[in-house]
Amino acid sequence: MNLPIPYPDPMPLPAPVWLLRTLLLLTFFLHVLFMNCLLGGTAVALVCTVRRKSSAFSVRLAGDLGRLLPSVFAFTITLGVAPLLFLQVMYGQFLYASSILIGVPWLAIIGMVILAYYGVYFFSMNLSTTNRHEKKGRTTVVLALVVLLLASIAFVYSNNFTLMLAPERWLDLYHSHGSGWNLNWSEPSLVPRYLHFVLGALAVSGLGLVVMGLRQQEDAYRQWLIEQGSLLFTGTTLLNFGVGFWFLVKLTGPVRLAFVGGNAFATSLLGVGMLLPLAAVAHLIMAKAHKSPKRQLVVGVSCGLLTVAVMVVMRDVLRNLALAPYFNPNQLPVAPQWGIILLFVVLFIAGLATLYYMLRKVAIATRVQAAAAQKLQ
Amino acid sequence: MNYPVWQLGFPGGLLIAAVAVLHVFISHFAIGGGAYLVLTERRAYSQNDSELLGYVRHHSKFFALLTVVLGAVTGVGIWFTIGLVSPEATSSLIHTFVWGWAIEWVFFFVEIAAALVYAYHWDTLDRQTHLIVGWIYFVAAWASLVVINGIITYMLTPGRWLETGKFWDGFFNPTYWPSLWIRTAMAVGLAGIFGLVTAMWEPPALRERVVRWAGWWLVLGIAPLLPLSRWYFHDFPSYSRAYFSGMYPQVRHALLGAAVCTGVALALALLFALLRPKVMNPVIVAVLLVAGIGVMGSGEYLREFSRYPYVINSYIYANDIRIGQVESIAASGVARTSPWVEGSAADPRADQRHYGRQLFALECGSCHSVDGYRGMRKFARGWDAKFAGEILLHLPVVRETMPPFAGDAHDRAALGSYLASLAPAIPSGTNxxxxxxxxxxxxxxxxxxxxxxxxxxxxxxxxxxxxxxxxxxxxxxxxxxxxxxxxxxxxxxxxxxxxxxxx
Missing domain, CATH: 1.10.760.10 (Cytochrome c-like domain)
Incomplete structure (x- = not known):
């Protein structure tokens, strides 16, 4: 059967594949961390606002999240732009085609992001207004909508990133609904993949709570945050073993085989990807019994973050395995624009330095203010 | 040809225009508004004006809410939309300028971070540091324009890039500088308009001071637009300069719209911001906002129209077909070139109109609809299939803004038959x-x-x-x-x- 795979852009790649892939994976890893904290964080905030009457800590956590989430949203978006750019350079012909086929939900992402973003600001600003009582009910509804919107955005992404790997399905979708009112429902791995990633997001936001706890001065709240975070991470991670297995089973034959012995790199990634979260869970549980649990917690969180890094690489390996019958970016002609790449690197470092300068100034000023406030008390 | 076509029921270009006008309106404000914030803050310090400082604090929150959310996300929205409507051209742009975009992303990142720090740390940071963060914001925002302007102007005037294929030849192209300064002037003017918007929420005495101050921004932004536009137009490709000779009513209307909106904005700014700031009220500000959208919208429309029949001048046509492909498609036919069409024009058993309709989506759909915008039912009224097929041979002569038809004789006959089926009519009358x-x-x-x-x-x-x-x-x-x-x-x-x- 002739598949309608567009030919790659006739221009050579403007950088070697290894560089593009490194940047793709690095920026995507950072994007995923923020995106997970956003999706999980809004869900946690929703639970906190629902439980506000029975738990004082919930109210406090909702407040802390309200201050953090707008910035987390901003960084989720900015960090999402870069991997999408590098993905388009290497895999554009697959991504453009699948995006057009699901054009309506794909473009709706923009509207959903705007709504969710303003929803998060609504939640954040309501925390600081005086008539708290009045607006709490509305805040819960808005937060629930935000969670729903973010979960829907994630679902559309899962659809597009599975559809771009399945050109054999494209013509049917195109000829049945050329208007772009499609989703990739006939993909067997769609639902487990989506659930795997969403549960992962909740788990990572659990780690976020642990980190928030570690930075807290007040013992009881600190303890509560660490407990809740560890519980969220452990619960969702253990559940994710089951969902991950379901995901693996639903992968197409050759791809699945690669992960269970057929390909050494893919198989070892899967192995490490299963051991690391177990190590994270073990450390978080051990920390509970420990007198000074900081070390265990740091190791636990680090293992969790490493798991995300391994999953990001695994996701890339999965994409390359699925596309292997049709395409390998390593075969594309390359004409690196080294001069501009160098300019990018210099500006990138300057940008990071500027970011560091601003955040450091804020951190120092915040610390000075907190110390002054404590003295006053 | 290479990609499927998103069949929206209306031209995809219209969707790009809708997202783009919203985005450029806010993003230009995001640039000029940065300078407005810092200079207003500095003015408040130097005049020891706590009310003015209170105003700029409010304004910074409004600014962040509008630019960081709607401004930034609609920017990503343009990118999503062009990828859906013109994937071939988007892919080409990404391959040519990926590092330009990567650099813009760095500025974007710094810009967003600085905007949030600036808007939410008035009480945390000392004055000096807060002002520095404001300047960091403005420099990063303007620098992202410096980068994206190279890519936008390249599409209209790729200049020497067409021969050399080199990044900088495409980037610093013939319209780069006039466009950069026009956009900078627009950014200054829009900072003034939005300064007036938030001024309306302030008490009368302060409002008057702010209105006069914002009015200067508006006037300074509008004043250089005419000479800058002449410079910009002077560097337009010669083929598109001809579009401005009066033969296209839509160009005449857009020019008139731009002139009227600019004139109205300048007159209102002079009268009600500088001379009689007391009179300035929300209705006048609303008119200024509409005039601002009018100037930006007509400017962007004229730039896009001037690019026709190309999406990237002399490289890719507006219907996303590469110039170099037209001949080969004419030789081999669409069915053998595009995997996305069902059936074949050469097959006598195939439904020719169905095939023709697919060709319409593929080759005409980015600019034409059937019944709506640039609707073909209206244009093709009374056409017979033979005549429509013949017309397709001469599209660039019929309208200089149209790409040539890419396809063989069978394709032309099928599309002709589809077009003729839209509005069959026999001329009738009493004499x-x-x-x-x-x-x-x-x-x-x-x-x-x-x-x-x-x-x-x-x-x-x-x-x-x-x-x-x-x-x-x-x-x-x-x-x-x-x-x-x-x-x-x-x-x-x-x-x-x-x-x-x-x-």
Whole structure:
């Protein structure tokens, strides 16, 4: 059967594949961390606002999240732009085609992001207004909508990133609904993949709570945050073993085989990807019994973050395995624009330095203010 | 051809325009507004004006909410939309300028971070540091314009890039500098307009001070627009400068719209911001906002229109077909080139109209709809299949803004048959002149006018028999003219009409 795979852009790649892939994976890893904290964080905030009457800590956590989430949203978006750019350079012909086929939900992402973003600001600003009582009910509804919107955005992404790997399905979708009112429902791995990633997001936001706890001065709240975070991470991670297995089973034959012995790199990634979260869970549980649990917690969180890094690489390996019958970016002609790449690197470092300068100034000023406030008390 | 076509039911270009106008309106404010914030803050410090400082604090929150959310996300929205509507051109842009975009991303990142720090740390940071963060914001925001301007102007005037293929040749292209300064001026003007918006929420005494201050920004932004536009236009490609000679009514309307909106904004700014700031009220500010959108919208429309028939000048046509591909598609036919069409024009059993409709989506859909914007049912009224097929051979002559049709004779026949099926009509009337007028509308009016600006025909007094005779040899008179496909009676009626009509 002739598949309608567009030919790659006739221009050579403007950088070697290894560089593009490194940047793709690095920026995507950072994007995923923020995106997970956003999706999980809004869900946690929703639970906190629902439980506000029975738990004082919930109210406090909702407040802390309200201050953090707008910035987390901003960084989720900015960090999402870069991997999408590098993905388009290497895999554009697959991504453009699948995006057009699901054009309506794909473009709706923009509207959903705007709504969710303003929803998060609504939640954040309501925390600081005086008539708290009045607006709490509305805040819960808005937060629930935000969670729903973010979960829907994630679902559309899962659809597009599975559809771009399945050109054999494209013509049917195109000829049945050329208007772009499609989703990739006939993909067997769609639902487990989506659930795997969403549960992962909740788990990572659990780690976020642990980190928030570690930075807290007040013992009881600190303890509560660490407990809740560890519980969220452990619960969702253990559940994710089951969902991950379901995901693996639903992968197409050759791809699945690669992960269970057929390909050494893919198989070892899967192995490490299963051991690391177990190590994270073990450390978080051990920390509970420990007198000074900081070390265990740091190791636990680090293992969790490493798991995300391994999953990001695994996701890339999965994409390359699925596309292997049709395409390998390593075969594309390359004409690196080294001069501009160098300019990018210099500006990138300057940008990071500027970011560091601003955040450091804020951190120092915040610390000075907190110390002054404590003295006053 | 290479990609599927998103069949929206209206031209995809319209969707790009809608997202783009919203984005450029906010993003230009995001640039000028950065400078406005810092300079207003500095002014408040130097004049020891705590009320003004209170205003700029409020304004910074409004600024962050509008630019960081709607401004930034609609920017990503343009990127999503062009990828859906013109994937071939988007892919080409990404391959040419990926590092430009990567650099813009760095500025974008710094810009967003600085905007949030600036808006939410008034009480945390000392004055000096807060001002520095404001400047960091403005520099990063303007630098992202410096980068994206290179890519936008490249699409209209790729300059030496067409020969060398080098990044900097495409980036610093002939319209780079005038466009950069026009956009910078617009950014300053929009900072003034939005400064007025938030001024309306302030108490009267402060409002008056802010209105005058914001009014200066507006005037300073508008004043250089005319000379800068002339400079910009001077560097336009020669083919598109001709579009401004008056033959395209839409260009005339957009120019008029831009001029009126600029004039209204300048007059209102001078009158109600500088001379009588007390009178400034939300209604006048709303008019200024609309005028601002009008100036930006018409400017962007004219730039896009001037690029026709290309999406990347002399490289990719507006329908996303590469210039170099047209000949090969004409030789091998669309069905053998695009995997996305069902059936084949060469197959006599295939449904020709269905095939033609797919070609319409593929080659015409980015600019034309059937019934809506640039609707073809209206244009193709009365066309017969043969005539429509012939017209397709001469598209760039019919309209300079149209790409050539890419396909073989079978493809033309199929698309012609589809177009002819849209609005079949037989000219009718009580006398030859009335019928002839309709025949003229069907067969000639695409290219000619009687008494108009477009290739006027003046055959008044010519013997109708002679005109009717000429109808049989149109292609000999000018090879770009399709043969007359009407009946003999229609030909005679047309001749009578032309012989009795004058300019």
């Amino acid at each position: 030859d002149k009335e019928i002839g007028q309709q025949v003229f509308a069907i067969h000639c009016a695409m290219c000619h006018s009687v008494g108009g600006r477009r290739r006027p025909l003046d055959l008044k007094g010519t013997d109708p028999e002679a005109i009717a005779g000429m109808l049989g040899t149109l292609s000999d008179i000018n090879p770009n003219m399709p043969p007359f496909t009407g009946t003999d009676a229609e030909g005679r009626a047309l001749a009578v009409y032309l012989s009795n009509s004058s300019q």
